[in-house]
Amino acid sequence: MNVQMESFVYDDKVVRKFVLATVVWGIVGMLAGLLAALQLADPLFNFEIPWITFGRLRPLHTNAVIFAFAGNAIFAGVYYSLQRLLKTRMWSDLLSNINFWGWQLIIVAAAITLPLGITQSREYAELEWPIDIAITLIWVVFALNVFMTLKIRRERHLYVAIWFYLATIITIAILHIFNNLWVPATWTDSYSIYAGVQDAFMQWWYGHNAVGFLLTTPFLGLMYYYMPKAANRPVFSYKLSILHFWTLIFIYIWAGPHHLHYTALPEWASTLGMLFSVMLWMPSWGGMLNGLLTLRGAWHKVAEDPILKFFVVAVTFYGMSTFEGPLLSIKKVNYLSHYTDWTIAHVHAGALGWVGFLVFGMLYWLAPRIFQAELWSKKLSEVHFWVGTIGILLYIVPIYAAGLTQGLMWLTFDDAGRLAYPDFVETTQKLMPMYWARVVGGGLYITGTLMCAWNLLMTWKRRPATYEQTVHQAPALAPNVRPTVESPSDLEASGAHVANVAYRLEYFMKARWHARWEALPFFFSLMVALAVISASLFEIIPTFLIKSNVPTISSVTPYTPLELAGREIYISEGCYNCHSQMVRPIRAETERYGEYSKPGEFVYDHPFQWGSRRIGPDLHRVGGKYPDLWHLRHMKDPESITPHSIMPPFPWLLTEDLEYEKIPKFMLAMKRLGVPYDQGELDRAIDYARAQAKGIADGLVEQGETSGLENKKIVALIAYLQRLGTDIKKEPAAGTPAAVSH
Amino acid sequence: MGSVPDPVRRLLGWRDVIRGIRPAGQVLLYRGHRPGGVFVLLSGSVLFERGGGGLKSLREVGVPEGGAVLLPLPTELDVESPVQITVATEVDLVFVPGTLIESDEQIARALDSRELRREGLRGPRAG
Numbered sequence A: 001m002n003v004q005m006e007s008f009v010y011d012d013k014v015v016r017k018f019v020l021a022t023v024v025w026g027i028v029g030m031l032a033g034l035l036a037a038l039q040l041a042d043p044l045f046n047f048e049i050p051w052i053t054f055g056r057l058r059p060l061h062t063n064a065v066i067f068a069f070a071g072n073a074i075f076a077g078v079y080y081s082l083q084r085l086l087k088t089r090m091w092s093d094l095l096s097n098i099n100f101w102g103w104q105l106i107i108v109a110a111a112i113t114l115p116l117g118i119t120q121s122r123e124y125a126e127l128e129w130p131i132d133i134a135i136t137l138i139w140v141v142f143a144l145n146v147f148m149t150l151k152i153r154r155e156r157h158l159y160v161a162i163w164f165y166l167a168t169i170i171t172i173a174i175l176h177i178f179n180n181l182w183v184p185a186t187w188t189d190s191y192s193i194y195a196g197v198q199d200a201f202m203q204w205w206y207g208h209n210a211v212g213f214l215l216t217t218p219f220l221g222l223m224y225y226y227m228p229k230a231a232n233r234p235v236f237s238y239k240l241s242i243l244h245f246w247t248l249i250f251i252y253i254w255a256g257p258h259h260l261h262y263t264a265l266p267e268w269a270s271t272l273g274m275l276f277s278v279m280l281w282m283p284s285w286g287g288m289l290n291g292l293l294t295l296r297g298a299w300h301k302v303a304e305d306p307i308l309k310f311f312v313v314a315v316t317f318y319g320m321s322t323f324e325g326p327l328l329s330i331k332k333v334n335y336l337s338h339y340t341d342w343t344i345a346h347v348h349a350g351a352l353g354w355v356g357f358l359v360f361g362m363l364y365w366l367a368p369r370i371f372q373a374e375l376w377s378k379k380l381s382e383v384h385f386w387v388g389t390i391g392i393l394l395y396i397v398p399i400y401a402a403g404l405t406q407g408l409m410w411l412t413f414d415d416a417g418r419l420a421y422p423d424f425v426e427t428t429q430k431l432m433p434m435y436w437a438r439v440v441g442g443g444l445y446i447t448g449t450l451m452c453a454w455n456l457l458m459t460w461k462r463r464p465a466t467y468e469q470t471v472h473q474a475p476a477l478a479p480n481v482r483p484t485v486e487s488p489s490d491l492e493a494s495g496a497h498v499a500n501v502a503y504r505l506e507y508f509m510k511a512r513w514h515a516r517w518e519a520l521p522f523f524f525s526l527m528v529a530l531a532v533i534s535a536s537l538f539e540i541i542p543t544f545l546i547k548s549n550v551p552t553i554s555s556v557t558p559y560t561p562l563e564l565a566g567r568e569i570y571i572s573e574g575c576y577n578c579h580s581q582m583v584r585p586i587r588a589e590t591e592r593y594g595e596y597s598k599p600g601e602f603v604y605d606h607p608f609q610w611g612s613r614r615i616g617p618d619l620h621r622v623g624g625k626y627p628d629l630w631h632l633r634h635m636k637d638p639e640s641i642t643p644h645s646i647m648p649p650f651p652w653l654l655t656e657d658l659e660y661e662k663i664p665k666f667m668l669a670m671k672r673l674g675v676p677y678d679q680g681e682l683d684r685a686i687d688y689a690r691a692q693a694k695g696i697a698d699g700l701v702e703q704g705e706t707s708g709l710e711n712k713k714i715v716a717l718i719a720y721l722q723r724l725g726t727d728i729k730k731e732p733a734a735g736t737p738a739a740v741s742h
Numbered sequence B: 001m002g003s004v005p006d007p008v009r010r011l012l013g014w015r016d017v018i019r020g021i022r023p024a025g026q027v028l029l030y031r032g033h034r035p036g037g038v039f040v041l042l043s044g045s046v047l048f049e050r051g052g053g054g055l056k057s058l059r060e061v062g063v064p065e066g067g068a069v070l071l072p073l074p075t076e077l078d079v080e081s082p083v084q085i086t087v088a089t090e091v092d093l094v095f096v097p098g099t100l101i102e103s104d105e106q107i108a109r110a111l112d113s114r115e116l117r118r119e120g121l122r123g124p125r126a127g
Helices: A013-041 A054-086 A093-113 A129-151 A160-179 A196-214 A217-231 A238-252 A256-260 A267-293 A299-304 A306-329 A331-337 A341-370 A378-411 A424-430 A432-461 A500-509 A512-518 A521-545 A561-572 A587-593 A628-636 A660-672 A679-683 A685-702 A713-723 B006-011 B098-103 B105-111
Strands: A005-008 A182-186 A189-192 A472-475 B018-022 B027-029 B037-050 B056-062 B068-071 B084-097 B116-120 B123-125
Touching (some): A013 A054, A013 A093, A054 A129, A093 A129, A129 A182, A129 A521, A160 A196, A217 A267, A217 A306, A267 A521, A306 A341, A341 A432, A378 A587, A500 A512, A512 A521, A561 A660, A561 A713, A679 A685, A685 A713, B037 B098
Parallel strands (some): B068 B116
Antiparallel strands (some): B027 B084, B037 B068
16 A cells, blocks of 8 residues: 655744743742742841732742743643644644744733732732633634644554643643633732622632643653653553543543632532542552553663653652642541641642653653754753752742641630630741741752753753654555454454454453544543533532532621722732631631621621731631721731731731722622612712721821821721621621611 | 730730740840830840949849730839839830820739739839
8 A cells, every 4th residue: 555655844933932930930939939938937038128028929929930840831732732642733833833922921911910919819820810811712722723734644543742732731621711700900900709708609610620731731741751751661551541531531620629628618518529539549649550550661861861760750749749748638637738838848849859850751751852953961950950859848848847837826715714825926936947947948949940941041052053853654644444353352262152242341441442533632632621621510600509518697798998999909909818818617716806707797708818827827707806006007017916926017018008999999899790780889889988097097097107197008908807706796787878877 | 936915915905015036135124214114024034233333233024924914004104213124035015104094094904914923123022
């Protein structure tokens, strides 16, 4: 048979660009993390500069390492491997370039807006709505390029790495869109269409699955391509790939509510999340085992090859993190671990160990190929490996200890039945040595990253004057013809007389059905979408439709105009990064903070502010607990109220003007979401806000503070804080306009 | 550092109520002076001393684990102190002026908290 060969050249230029972006943004994101770690060890490192204060820096760190470092690494890895796996150049160089430059612009926009306090406040989805739209567009460009490349491929079957890429593309699109449904109030402010309980549910459906489908599935895909390449060994088990792929993507999507145990989320939802999280252990370990066992017969290479060392440690950390994740999802463990640094240690084991080391292994493997020059120093990459590994251990071990210390100190009662550590700052102080150890560990990890950057730079300098364009050849894709004669059955060949069901079982077990799916990328993608969407809807629909999930409380009314403005400041300063607003129905918490939080108290909270960490105490019942002057002093200089507090000072809140003119826009957006503000309240919003601000400012003057504070941000923040958690203590105010009843 | 009972933490929301760390050796109250306010010790210890040429230590008062100590008694604000009170080991304290105690019921109520142990100028008394 005469087969017509086609010639083609791969586009490695875009890969080189994404590699550069990975390294540059990796350093930026990790340095932001190091500064944040220093700020927790000593608040002096906030330097009283608003733009880099912890509440604004932490989202910058998380967004930079997730979307800039890991995101660019995903694009680099996918663009390189996809072309080779499909034996074709990417469908459109233009789309590849739009993908690259568009993504970098998004990152730059994030790097500008987050330090300015422009945020939607939902973890890992903080970017404001115009950037959300840009992300959607660029993701569509990426998806279109990938799907069209699939269409013009010269390889019939999709390799396992591509299954994971497809799952990533489809699921991230779904997560991003449904988690980012907002009503804009201004260009830089918007409100989630969901409120309170439902908003928390959607956020953690997104948050957990962002970890799943941005930090797990694409990296599993990269593992399946780069690890066998580096080891020069085939993947251990095809069937295990199928099993763990489908179970992983189906089960992962259910697990999000385990982030909300003992909160106001209905218990059935968090219990369901826990059950699926525990089940998730098995498919996760399927991936780990498939990765590690791929090295069978090649373990001797690990000793001499730093790339394989990075991969082995990465996969081991994946196994460890995916064992720990289900463990943390168990209610009784979560009871202890939630809001503590245990979660931070868990996340960093996964991020530094699994994601980071997989990226570094991939970069070292890619460098000689894309720069067409030998790696500058294998020795330096070996040193990077050891420095990085020690860095990870020095980071996570103290932070695990910190998490356990916090959790136990918060929960302990003395013999008289009182909280053993009633003062929150006592628990914080105990963590300081561990926080300093983290600084050292994180510093070592960044040192390793800088070594990698230097090594890649020097390798790039060795590149040829002009990159050689290797021309590859492959036959065009033959039509997908289903064979009329199935391969002979082992059962038949053995002469066994068995029932028809046994033949069907054999067909299923040999995964021939799946081989057929692999030849049909669009059908395959449809099945992925079905798995993800159906699993999501099982939880989302009841959460939104069953009214009893959120019993209403008649005394709960909308925020006043000034409180709403204060809430915007609370969000903008990133207070949710350190303070929860969710008192769990646990005695240690009700003793410390007050009455546990009820679902009906959050019906006007667009977006919710439950938080996920307690670097400082919970604030849901802080309303009315302290006088206004206390809050002013505390925001100006926390140490004057609580010596050794690690809260950063916010002196600019006393000098920056409150933008009263924005308040009606905030209220109008809220009204569109169903918050019962009437037209009169909207029309007089600024008057109401000024009146309430004057009351607070006059009180402060009586206490000896300077006058003129009624125009400053601090009064709005005080108004908001004084309102928190107070509704259930009040009688419903009959006939009073909602916005002025407080 | 000792814990801060919530009633005491609340006090910091009033003008002239000041929290601070005082080093060992600093005199909080001289003999013969009127206290003019109360101290709420949150950690550390103080010495009650008396004497002519050389001071004689009468007793040392420390903050129990998880507690707080109020001294002197609010009823002793206008009394000339028979003792000198000196910081023995660094103390974390809150000072509440007497004028505030007399004028503000909330302050008086906060100082009445059973979480505070009381120390009078002439000897310890149960709170």
